[in-house]
Amino acid sequence: MKVTEKAPAKINLSLDVLNKREDGFHEVKMVMTTIDLSDRIECEELPGDEIRIFSTASFVPEDQRNFAYQAADIIKSRYGIKRGVMISITKEIPVAAGLAGGSSDGAATIRALNRLWKLNMSQKEMLAVASMVGSDVAFCVKGGTALATGRGECVQPIPSPPPCWVVLAKPPVSVSTAEIYQGLCLERAPHPDVDAMIQAIKKQDFNKICRLLGNTLESVTLDRVPEISQIKSHMKRMGADGVLMSGSGPTVFGLTQYESRMQRLYNSLKGFCPHVYAVRLCGR
Numbered sequence: 549m550k551v552t553e554k555a556p557a558k559i560n561l562s563l564d565v566l567n568k569r570e571d572g573f574h575e576v577k578m579v580m581t582t583i584d585l586s587d588r589i590e591c592e593e594l595p596g597d598e599i600r601i602f603s604t605a606s607f608v609p610e611d612q613r614n615f616a617y618q619a620a621d622i623i624k625s626r627y628g629i630k631r632g633v634m635i636s637i638t639k640e641i642p643v644a645a646g647l648a649g650g651s652s653d654g655a656a657t658i659r660a661l662n663r664l665w666k667l668n669m670s671q672k673e674m675l676a677v678a679s680m681v682g683s684d685v686a687f688c689v690k691g692g693t694a695l696a697t698g699r700g701e702c703v704q705p706i707p708s709p710p711p712c713w714v715v716l717a718k719p720p721v722s723v724s725t726a727e728i729y730q731g732l733c734l735e736r737a738p739h740p741d742v743d744a745m746i747q748a749i750k751k752q753d754f755n756k757i758c759r760l761l762g763n764t765l766e767s768v769t770l771d772r773v774p775e776i777s778q779i780k781s782h783m784k785r786m787g788a789d790g791v792l793m794s795g796s797g798p799t800v801f802g803l804t805q806y807e808s809r810m811q812r813l814y815n816s817l818k819g820f821c822p823h824v825y826a827v828r829l830c831g832r
């Protein structure tokens with residue numbers, strides 16, 4: 549038997565870092581939403597007891613470092629499963645980009661194995677496994693639009709923003725999430741108004757959503773990747789209504805409700821940046 553699950557990427561519309569905790573993680577308060585750019589996960593039974601990973605992207609680890617492997621390993625030991633599984637990952641989401649590609653693969657693996665092995669896991673159980681894999685994985689299990697707190701694993705659904713286009717551009721560099729958090733100076737970094745963002749989403753006020761976009765981590769990654777400022781200015785010049793870096797970066801997204809502006813943005817960035825995408829915000 550084979551089970552397939554979509555693993556959508558996320559963007560952070562508002563990301564505030566509140567403080568550094570004793571365990572080394574940071575307390576965050578962020579609004580996350582899924583976008584229509586997805587990897588595909590296929591889980592197929594194997595004879596024996598082994599977890600095997602195959603990924604279409606050559607630089608993604610195919611061993612216990614892969615979040616899909618970690619999710620399967622935790623499920624196997626928690627539920628006493630003595631069966632083998634082949635997990636094939638068709639990568640579409642750029643890697644180490646601030647779009648939670650790996651986290652979403654881990655989350656999709658939890659959903660897929662729940663079906664493949666008929667585990668009848670509750671959402672609470674899936675979220676418990678998710679938070680053992682990584683901070684963003686719980687959000688990816690639920691998807692939609694949510695306020696995420698704690699180290700990111702406490703996820704509270706909120707209404708989805710009004711429909712719009714999301715144009716994404718990733719400069720040709722990757723950043724380490726851990727290094728970006730480490731480089732943060734909480735006193736100097738800007739702190740977005742996350743509550744105001746939630747209110748703007750509830751009111752479906754697209755212009756206000758665009759005005760309130762903000763990310764505490766952006767200033768840290770900006771210092772290391774100068775292309776981010778260039779892409780942001782370029783997107784604004786080309787008519788994006790709101791522009792921000794997602795997560796720890798370096799991917800920049802621009803929002804617009806007009807198809808013509810999306811086309812102009814996409815076409816103008818295509819020659820400028822190796823990874824450019826124009827997708828819809830799913831939100832739900």
Ligand SMILES: C[C@@](CO)(OP(=O)(O)O)[C@H](O)COP(=O)(O)OP(=O)(O)OC[C@H]1O[C@@H](n2ccc(N)nc2=O)[C@H](O)[C@@H]1O
Pocket residue numbers: 560563572573574575576645646647648651681682683684685698699700725726727729794795796797
């Ligand atoms: C910044 C965000 C925003 O959504 O996304 P990405 O840029 O990764 O997509 C997340 O907070 C990333 O979450 P995730 O990528 O799951 O992080 P994890 O694997 O749990 O942690 C990687 C490392 O980042 C740091 N970390 C992560 C989360 C957090 N709240 N505080 C931290 O300090 C820790 O040093 C940790 O060892």
Ligand SMILES: Nc1ncnc2c1ncn2[C@@H]1O[C@H](COP(=O)(O)OP(=O)(O)O)[C@@H](O)[C@H]1O
Pocket residue numbers: 608609613614615616637642643644645646647648649650651653654725795796797
């Ligand atoms: N399934 C996976 N897909 C992509 N990267 C993965 C995966 N599993 C583990 N990783 C590792 O996680 C790191 C972060 O990747 P990713 O989740 O794409 O980025 P981000 O945390 O910036 O959203 C990568 O450097 C990669 O080595």
